[in-house]
Amino acid sequence: MSAAAKLPGSLNANRRLDRWLRFNADRTVTVRTGKVEIGQGIVTAMAQIAAEELDVALTRVRMVSGDTALTPDEGHTSGSRSIDEGGSALRYACAEARHLLLQAASQQLDIPADKLVVEDGVISGLDRIRKLSYWELPHAELLNREATAAIKPKPAARHTIVGASAARLDIPDKATGAPRFVQDLELPGMLFGRAVRPPSYDAQLTAFDADAVRKLPGVVAVVRDGNFIGVVAEREEQAVKARQAAQRAAQWKESPLPTDDAGIYDYLTSRQTKDHVIIERTDAAARARAARTLEARYTRPYVAHASIGPSCALARIEGGRIEVWTHSQGVYQLRHDLATVLDLPPENILVHHAEGAGCYGHNGADDAALDAVLLARAVAGRPVQVQWMRDDEFAWEPFGPAMVVKTRAALDAQGNIVDWALDVWSNGHTGRPNTATTTGKVSSLLAAWHLANPVARRPQGDPPMSGGGGMARNSPATYAFPNERVIAHRVEEMPLRVSALRALGATANVFAIESFIDELAAAAGADPVEFRLRHMKDPRARAVIELAAQKAGWRAGAASDGTSGRGIAFAQYKNSYGYLALVIELGLEPDIHVKRAVAAIDVGQAINPDGVVNQTEGGIVQSISWTLKEQVRFDRERVTTRTWEEYPILTFAEAPQVEVHLINRPDEAPLGAGEMAAGPTAAAIANALHHALGVRIRDLPLTRERIAAA
Amino acid sequence: MPEATTLKVNGVRHTVCAEPDTPLLYILRNDLKLKGAKFGCGVGLCGSCMVLIDGHNVMSCDTPLWAAAGKSITTIEGLGSLAAPHALQRAFITEQAAQCGYCLSGVIMSAAALLERNPDPSESDIKQALARNLCRCGTHTRIIKAVQRAAGELRK
Numbered sequence: 107m108s109a110a111a112k113l114p115g116s117l118n119a120n121r122r123l124d125r126w127l128r129f130n131a132d133r134t135v136t137v138r139t140g141k142v143e144i145g146q147g148i149v150t151a152m153a154q155i156a157a158e159e160l161d162v163a164l165t166r167v168r169m170v171s172g173d174t175a176l177t178p179d180e181g182h183t184s185g186s187r188s189i190d191e192g193g194s195a196l197r198y199a200c201a202e203a204r205h206l207l208l209q210a211a212s213q214q215l216d217i218p219a220d221k222l223v224v225e226d227g228v229i230s231g232l233d234r235i236r237k238l239s240y241w242e243l244p245h246a247e248l249l250n251r252e253a254t255a256a257i258k259p260k261p262a263a264r265h266t267i268v269g270a271s272a273a274r275l276d277i278p279d280k281a282t283g284a285p286r287f288v289q290d291l292e293l294p295g296m297l298f299g300r301a302v303r304p305p306s307y308d309a310q311l312t313a314f315d316a317d318a319v320r321k322l323p324g325v326v327a328v329v330r331d332g333n334f335i336g337v338v339a340e341r342e343e344q345a346v347k348a349r350q351a352a353q354r355a356a357q358w359k360e361s362p363l364p365t366d367d368a369g370i371y372d373y374l375t376s377r378q379t380k381d382h383v384i385i386e387r388t389d390a391a392a393r394a395r396a397a398r399t400l401e402a403r404y405t406r407p408y409v410a411h412a413s414i415g416p417s418c419a420l421a422r423i424e425g426g427r428i429e430v431w432t433h434s435q436g437v438y439q440l441r442h443d444l445a446t447v448l449d450l451p452p453e454n455i456l457v458h459h460a461e462g463a464g465c466y467g468h469n470g471a472d473d474a475a476l477d478a479v480l481l482a483r484a485v486a487g488r489p490v491q492v493q494w495m496r497d498d499e500f501a502w503e504p505f506g507p508a509m510v511v512k513t514r515a516a517l518d519a520q521g522n523i524v525d526w527a528l529d530v531w532s533n534g535h536t537g538r539p540n541t542a543t544t545t546g547k548v549s550s551l552l553a554a555w556h557l558a559n560p561v562a563r564r565p566q567g568d569p570p571m572s573g574g575g576g577m578a579r580n581s582p583a584t585y586a587f588p589n590e591r592v593i594a595h596r597v598e599e600m601p602l603r604v605s606a607l608r609a610l611g612a613t614a615n616v617f618a619i620e621s622f623i624d625e626l627a628a629a630a631g632a633d634p635v636e637f638r639l640r641h642m643k644d645p646r647a648r649a650v651i652e653l654a655a656q657k658a659g660w661r662a663g664a665a666s667d668g669t670s671g672r673g674i675a676f677a678q679y680k681n682s683y684g685y686l687a688l689v690i691e692l693g694l695e696p697d698i699h700v701k702r703a704v705a706a707i708d709v710g711q712a713i714n715p716d717g718v719v720n721q722t723e724g725g726i727v728q729s730i731s732w733t734l735k736e737q738v739r740f741d742r743e744r745v746t747t748r749t750w751e752e753y754p755i756l757t758f759a760e761a762p763q764v765e766v767h768l769i770n771r772p773d774e775a776p777l778g779a780g781e782m783a784a785g786p787t788a789a790a791i792a793n794a795l796h797h798a799l800g801v802r803i804r805d806l807p808l809t810r811e812r813i814a815a816a
Numbered sequence: 817m818p819e820a821t822t823l824k825v826n827g828v829r830h831t832v833c834a835e836p837d838t839p840l841l842y843i844l845r846n847d848l849k850l851k852g853a854k855f856g857c858g859v860g861l862c863g864s865c866m867v868l869i870d871g872h873n874v875m876s877c878d879t880p881l882w883a884a885a886g887k888s889i890t891t892i893e894g895l896g897s898l899a900a901p902h903a904l905q906r907a908f909i910t911e912q913a914a915q916c917g918y919c920l921s922g923v924i925m926s927a928a929a930l931l932e933r934n935p936d937p938s939e940s941d942i943k944q945a946l947a948r949n950l951c952r953c954g955t956h957t958r959i960i961k962a963v964q965r966a967a968g969e970l971r972k
Contacts, residue, residue, distance in 0.1 A: 283852020727954025
């Protein structure tokens with residue numbers, strides 16, 4: 107027997123059709139996705155895809171997402187991979203379901219299947235007289251089988267729901283304050299828990315007066331397990347007060363950190379590293395034409411996810427069964443890590459996704475779930491809700507790693523790039539829970555490392571380039587350089603806890619590449635737009651660069667008036683996903699600010715065009731915030747960033763105008779779109795700053811102090 | 817010691833029993849089950865918990881219960897509902913002015929206070945009025961458009 111054929115996307119690992127959809131008695135369709143809503147609108151896009159292939163109205167689709175009891179395991183919702191993996195799976199599953207239903211209807215109606223039409227789930231002959239709906243057919247039986255992916259989904263030309271801007275399913279609740287977030291869930295008898303974190307990563311608890319906390323009003327339990335402390339109370343404010351009391355009642359011995367925020371870049375570049383050649387393309391003849399060589403070093407600090415809503419989870423333990431509600435990006439992966447820490451079979455744990463605040467990658471969501479379970483264990487049968495306090499979120503979330511990128515390039519006598527090298531230093535970019543087999547017990551969950559019988563920290567990971575790359579994501583340039591050599595230097599020692607932050611290494615790599623392209627253009631005396639196009643062969647890349655320049659009113663050679671500047675940058679996310687070019691107009695008074703951002707994007711087929719534009723606008727604005735303002739501070743003892751005052755982000759008062767122009771290509775494959783703005787925005791701002799003032803800042807964030815020092 | 821305190825929330829009088837220094841936010845969310853206002857920072861720096869007290873937008877996370885006693889409080893739930901949304905809520909849905917939406921009820925309450933005192937705000941007025949509300953998803957431009965749309969509708 108041959109191995110089962112590979113099926114599209116997540117269908118390959120979740121092959122049963124009835125895992126993906128089911129028809130309900132009330133003439134609706136339940137569609138299940140393993141991808142979860144994190145504010146990116148993915149659940150709406152999945153509903154569009156299902157409705158399109160099934161030929162039912164979007165309003166008939168009921169979405170269920172991220173649930174270990176119900177939905178397929180589609181891994182993490184991350185990396186802009188959801189449409190690629192989950193969307194393609196749903197497309198094929200629904201196309202096959204429709205086909206099976208049509209075949210059955212054909213027999214019952216005695217009309218050949220190719221003479222049947224489907225309108226909102228009603229199957230009829232062309233005469234519209236003999237009719238049968240999906241719901242009148244033996245749908246459960248028909249879907250009780252493995253998918254074959256033998257039925258081709260609809261061509262784009264026949265799409266009416268996909269490709270149209272559908273209103274997001276979740277926004278009405280959010281605009282009216284209806285309970286929808288994990289923070290809003292309330293179970294009967296629910297208690298409130300808070301973790302009491304150590305003052306720094308490796309601090310050891312030397313003394314703790316639990317009784318001083320137990321006697322406080324409303325306190326139901328005080329848990330101490332090694333270096334983990336938690337409190338549970340009847341009322342939320344009582345839990346918060348108990349946490350404060352527990353902080354006073356605990357004494358810790360701290361250990362120093364190996365460096366501080368000022369020393370981090372030298373630290374990273376002076377470690378023993380694991381080196382990977384990412385790309386090496388050689389053309390000796392071209393290299394021999396080198397007339398002039400430039401070098402530069404770019405840095406990005408640790409950046410916080412800084413969700414507006416601190417991480418939260420609920421847990422309830424009844425009998426041997428644990429139930430968890432979480433805003434984790436991977437419910438099956440979290441379940442695996444919980445099972446490891448608790449020494450339970452995964453089947454005893456149910457994990458349900460519920461929406462949280464936007465996470466932009468791996469924040470404290472998974473950690474809060476273990477906190478809730480550890481505290482629920484202490485209160486026999488009563489559910490416990492844990493929400494982190496703001497300072498815990500800042501101090502303990504896994505940050506986007508600090509990075510150093512060094513570039514070197516040579517121009518020939520005509521000002522063309524003939525040689526290009528890039529070296530990047532960073533920790534690995536993922537510390538998420540996962541189900542991959544490892545030797546020995548490991549966990550990604552914070553509290554697991556603090557228990558009296560600790561579970562070892564899962565070694566840091568970094569996605570391979572075949573999976574989009576981590577630290578080396580977007581380290582190869584999209585430009586056609588005759589010589590290109592890229593090496594990733596992975597640092598094993600981790601001064602601060604890090605994991606995936608939106609765009610991973612692409613932010614720093616694209617910031618470096620696209621800043622350096624402008625430096626080379628200046629050295630060559632070329633206009634930045636012309637210089638990019640000169641080195642770019644990919645027609646879709648050229649199209650977004652040209653469109654962004656045109657929409658922004660780019661004029662080659664225009665000089666700055668000294669109060670503003672403009673810069674352009676481009677990237678194709680992961681070198682294989684969405685294309686984005688944008689022009690930033692920067693103002694300098696009273697402080698450096700973005701006046702206007704004009705972007706052009708190509709994501710192939712846009713499932714929900716307005717959804718893509720919304721994500722892109724958000725990506726641009728978030729990156730403006732990272733670029734102008736954000737840096738996690740730490741000294742040789744601990745993370746010192748603990749409040750919004752120490753970690754300011756872009757405010758409404760500073761909001762720029764943003765325009766996003768979509769080049770829709772319905773006949774091309776949909777390309778991941780959620781993260782493509784991060785790097786180009788950073789570089790376009792640096793380039794605009796150079797245009798305005800003639801200074802080149804290569805260290806993020808681009809602050810007034812750095813400009814003054816330049 | 818817990819005390820009985822009377823509040824008027826969304827036009828309805830409620831008596832709650834809690835310590836007088838309990839943050840109003842927890843009273844609204846846990847005692848009155850009004851989950852619209854959110855916990856964000858607990859120290860009045862992000863605006864997720866914004867409500868109206870006697871018409872002024874106030875952070876409920878650092879407003880103690882005693883300070884809210886006897887006052888008239890409006891939460892996002894009091895502004896409108898899915899069945900009968902306020903012009904602001906309609907405008908946010910029309911403009912699709914949300915990504916994660918966690919900051920949204922706080923933002924909308926600040927906007928409601930603005931439109932109450934200034935029915936025809938400029939873009940700059942809106943930006944200033946929302947300056948104490950943080951949005952991490954970068955939905956700023958859509959949110960500003962939604963407030964402009966609602967203002968226009970309310971002036972009709």
